[in-house]
Amino acid sequence: MPHINLPKDIPGIRSAMAFRPETAKPLNDLAHFLLHEPNSLSPGERELIATYVSSLNDCFFCQTTHGAIAARHLDDNEQLVLDVKRDYEHAAISDKLKALLRIAGKVQKGGKNVLPEDIARARAQGATDLEIHDTVLIAAAFCMYNRYVDGLATWAPDDMELYRTRAVRTAREGYRYTQEEIMAAYTKGKT
Amino acid sequence: MPHINLPKDIPGIRSAMAFRPETAKPLNDLAHFLLHEPNSLSPGERELIATYVSSLNDCFFCQTTHGAIAARHLDDNEQLVLDVKRDYEHAAISDKLKALLRIAGKVQKGGKNVLPEDIARARAQGATDLEIHDTVLIAAAFCMYNRYVDGLATWAPDDMELYRTRAVRTAREGYRYTQEEIMAAYTKGKT
Numbered sequence: 001m002p003h004i005n006l007p008k009d010i011p012g013i014r015s016a017m018a019f020r021p022e023t024a025k026p027l028n029d030l031a032h033f034l035l036h037e038p039n040s041l042s043p044g045e046r047e048l049i050a051t052y053v054s055s056l057n058d059c060f061f062c063q064t065t066h067g068a069i070a071a072r073h074l075d076d077n078e079q080l081v082l083d084v085k086r087d088y089e090h091a092a093i094s095d096k097l098k099a100l101l102r103i104a105g106k107v108q109k110g111g112k113n114v115l116p117e118d119i120a121r122a123r124a125q126g127a128t129d130l131e132i133h134d135t136v137l138i139a140a141a142f143c144m145y146n147r148y149v150d151g152l153a154t155w156a157p158d159d160m161e162l163y164r165t166r167a168v169r170t171a172r173e174g175y176r177y178t179q180e181e182i183m184a185a186y187t188k189g190k191t
Numbered sequence: 192m193p194h195i196n197l198p199k200d201i202p203g204i205r206s207a208m209a210f211r212p213e214t215a216k217p218l219n220d221l222a223h224f225l226l227h228e229p230n231s232l233s234p235g236e237r238e239l240i241a242t243y244v245s246s247l248n249d250c251f252f253c254q255t256t257h258g259a260i261a262a263r264h265l266d267d268n269e270q271l272v273l274d275v276k277r278d279y280e281h282a283a284i285s286d287k288l289k290a291l292l293r294i295a296g297k298v299q300k301g302g303k304n305v306l307p308e309d310i311a312r313a314r315a316q317g318a319t320d321l322e323i324h325d326t327v328l329i330a331a332a333f334c335m336y337n338r339y340v341d342g343l344a345t346w347a348p349d350d351m352e353l354y355r356t357r358a359v360r361t362a363r364e365g366y367r368y369t370q371e372e373i374m375a376a377y378t379k380g381k382t
Contacts, residue, residue, distance in 0.1 A: 003310045004320035020324055022224050026217035033213050057301065103342075110248065111341025119194045129195040133211055133343065140338035147331035150302025151294075152324065 003153045007189055012061035012156050013149045014178065018185040027145070028179040034138050035069075036174030041131055043171070044073030045097050046138060048084050049104050053139045055085040056108045059146035061156035068160075068167035096125035100135040107139035194344045198380055203252035203347050204340045205369065209376040218336070219370040225329050226260075227365030232322055234362070235264030236288050237329060239275050240295050244330045246276040247299045250337035252347035259351075259358035287316035291326040298330035 006015040017024035035046045047070035054062035063085070071078045083091035088101045099122035106113035114136070122132055149156075157163075169177070197206040208215030226237045238261035245253035254276070262269040274282035279292045290313035297304035305327070313323055340347075348354075360368070 003305065003307070004323050016324065016328075020321070020328075022228075023221060023325075023328055026221040026224065029220070030214060030217040033217065037213075058303070107338050107342040111338040111343075112249070114194065114342050114344070116194070130211070132195050133207065134214075136342040137207075137211075137214055137339055140335040140342060143338055144331040144335035147298050147302040147334055148328055151298040151305050151327040151331060152302075153305070 001153065002155060003151075006152065006154065007185055010185060011162075012065065012154050013145060014182060014185075015154050016148060016152050017178070017182045018189070021179075021182050021186045024182050025179055027148075028175045028182075030141060031145075032175035034134060034141060035066075039130075039134065040128065041097075041100075041134065042073065044070055045093075045100075046134070047073055048081065048093070048097070049101060049135060049138045050142050051081060052084055052088065052101055053104050053108050053142040054146050056105060057143065057146035057150075059150055061149050061154065062142065062146050064156070064160070064163050065166070068163040069170050072164075072167040072171040094125070096122065096127050096131075099125045100127060100131065103132065103135050104139035107136055108143060111136075111140070192344065193346060194342075197343065197345065198376055201376060202353075203256065203345050204336060205373060205376075206345050207339060207343050208369070208373045209380070212370075212373050212377045215373050216370055218339075219366045219373075221332060222336075223366035225325060225332060226257075230321075230325065231319065232288075232291075232325065233264065235261055236284075236291075237325070238264055239272065239284070239288070240292060240326060240329045241333050242272060243275055243279065243292055244295050244299050244333040245337050247296060248334065248337035248341075250333075250341055252340050252345065253333065253337050255347070255351070255354050256357070259354040260361050263355075263358040263362040285316070287313065287318050287322075290316045291318060291322065294323065294326050295330035298327055299334060302327075302331070 007018045010018050036043055047066050050066040051063050051070050054066060067081045071081050074080055080092060089098055103114055103118050103122060106118060119132060198209045201209050226241060227234055238257050241257040242254050242261050245257060258272045262272050265271055271283060280289055294305055294309050294313060297309055
């Protein structure tokens with residue numbers, strides 16, 4: 001049961017967002033920009049970083065939500081998402097993404113864990129400054145989203161089909177429609 | 192030295208924001224809403240929560256920046272800020288804020304550490320659902336800001352007077368002018 005009185009029947013972070021739509025707006029804008037807008041890292045690669053960090057933070061809702069979106073971007077390859085979470089160094093992904101996932105894992109533990117050799121490895125695999133920046137910020141942002149979701153003990157459905165269905169739309173449109181849904185749920189709750 | 196090529200002479204998170212103004216916008220909007228907009232928790236109380244979490248994450252730039260802003264909101268009482276960082280249970284703050292700082296400290300370790308008894312203690316001291324929500328989100332957000340600042344190894348000045356001077360304006364205006372500065376620095380860097 002959530003720690004505070006969140007809207008019923010809305011899962012995970014969206015229930016907290018519908019409770020407080022003012023803060024939901026920058027949270028959705030940030031996710032949209034980091035994960036969906038055009039970037040030299042593909043949306044699938046960025047969703048894998050988000051999923052991996054969420055798995056390190058043991059956040060069921062976020063790793064399932066973003067894992068489903070990552071899979072959707074990657075030809076529905078759910079096995080690849082599991083492989084990345086379990087042992088990304090041996091997963092069928094690029095060496096550049098492996099080096100970026102290592103940075104993301106360091107950020108999850110704390111920013112100071114990122115060492116010059118981690119950056120050097122990423123650069124040696126062709127990572128740009130912008131890609132390193134975005135990797136650090138995606139990892140940092142999911143340390144926020146994960147704590148927001150679990151710190152309020154939000155509810156997460158067990159049915160994987162719900163996550164897969166929603167992932168189709170999110171992979172196509174990004175995160176802005178989430179804010180529209182939240183505003184609608186908030187207004188409904190107030191009337 | 193920062194891990195990537197950030198604008199020189201801009202300290203801390205603002206150098207990373209000036210590197211990537213698109214993501215800076217939601218980051219500044221979130222800080223403005225959580226820390227500065229009207230709220231039943233005073234700006235000083237909210238800045239103390241931000242400062243405490245930043246000290247737990249050992250982020251020099253953030254704890255110094257927000258510690259200075261907190262002190263400015265609290266009649267320039269820098270000693271109180273130090274007391275909260277060192278041992279908030281014995282600091283001269285309300286029992287409600289102590290209960291909220293306990294929740295914030297749990298969120299810093301990971302969202303699942305927040306237990307029903309932590310929430311019950313805050314409620315017994317008069318905390319509302321909105322105050323609990325905002326405490327969890329402030330703590331979660333600073334787990335992001337702190338990692339962003341240190342994960343890129345941004346530069347932080349040692350001179351406390353710089354933080355105090357800037358805190359005067361931020362305490363008065365909030366965080367929106369930061370975005371204007373960042374856009375100006377970004378445009379200058381591009382021309």
